[in-house]
Amino acid sequence: MHGRLADKLYEDLLTWITHEDLKEGYKLPSEERLAKQFGVSRPVVRQALLRLRSDEIIISRHGSGSYIQRRPKKEFFDFAPIGGVADLVRCFEYRIALEGEAAWLAARRRTSADLKRMGDALRDMDDAVASRTVATGSDAEFHAAIAAATKNELFVSTMESLSALIFAGMTVARNLSLQMDLARLELVQKEHLAIYKAIEAQDPSAAREQMRKHIDNARTRLLTDSVEPDPGA
Numbered sequence: 030m031h032g033r034l035a036d037k038l039y040e041d042l043l044t045w046i047t048h049e050d051l052k053e054g055y056k057l058p059s060e061e062r063l064a065k066q067f068g069v070s071r072p073v074v075r076q077a078l079l080r081l082r083s084d085e086i087i088i089s090r091h092g093s094g095s096y097i098q099r100r101p102k103k104e105f106f107d108f109a110p111i112g113g114v115a116d117l118v119r120c121f122e123y124r125i126a127l128e129g130e131a132a133w134l135a136a137r138r139r140t141s142a143d144l145k146r147m148g149d150a151l152r153d154m155d156d157a158v159a160s161r162t163v164a165t166g167s168d169a170e171f172h173a174a175i176a177a178a179t180k181n182e183l184f185v186s187t188m189e190s191l192s193a194l195i196f197a198g199m200t201v202a203r204n205l206s207l208q209m210d211l212a213r214l215e216l217v218q219k220e221h222l223a224i225y226k227a228i229e230a231q232d233p234s235a236a237r238e239q240m241r242k243h244i245d246n247a248r249t250r251l252l253t254d255s256v257e258p259d260p261g262a
Contacts, residue, residue: 057078169192
């Protein structure tokens with residue numbers, strides 16, 4: 030019960046922080062005051078604040094309280110599913126683990142046919158970047174191709190079972206990217222290309238690292254401004 034209430038409060042707090050124009054560095058009310066303000070128990074408040082800390086929306090200072098570290102863009106709520114924000118972000122967290130290992134196996138087991146499937150999806154995404162259109166279908170196909178390249182049906186079936194959430198997350202992320210400048214779209218595509226090159230080179234460790242970084246960056250971009258590329262990358 031607490032889990033679903035915490036999910037709702039997490040979304041309510043994100044909305045409040047964003048639409049009340051609370052600035053970075055603003056100190057949040059105490060757990061007790063938040064509990065009264067939103068009509069929930071303090072354990073529910075703690076769970077919701079923990080999620081916000083994990084997403085680096087807030088930061089806690091021992092003996093002082095919780096402060097806003099960064100704020101979601103208002104446009105996020107134009108595309109995010111109402112009542113499903115917590116599940117959307119949770120799916121990104123799960124995908125970091127799941128698809129990191131899928132990329133590791135794909136680098137070891139991929140065939141030329143697998144590479145062609147990934148490459149075709151990459152080219153479709155390149156075309157979408159050039160025309161500034163949403164390419165959720167091609168994005169999903171790229172990740173599905175990597176799951177298939179593992180030659181382990183459990184990765185494929187797990188991705189299929191998550192397909193609705195994955196597609197929703199990609200759609201929100203790509204719509205947000207279209208609101209930004211071209212550099213953000215190009216950055217996302219560079220991350221996909223890095224994953225492809227690691228799999229093509231049959232470098233499992235690099236494939237895992239690039240996939241985990243890409244999905245973690247996507248999760249961050251979902252809630253805040255674009256992640257900058259690594260210096261010298």
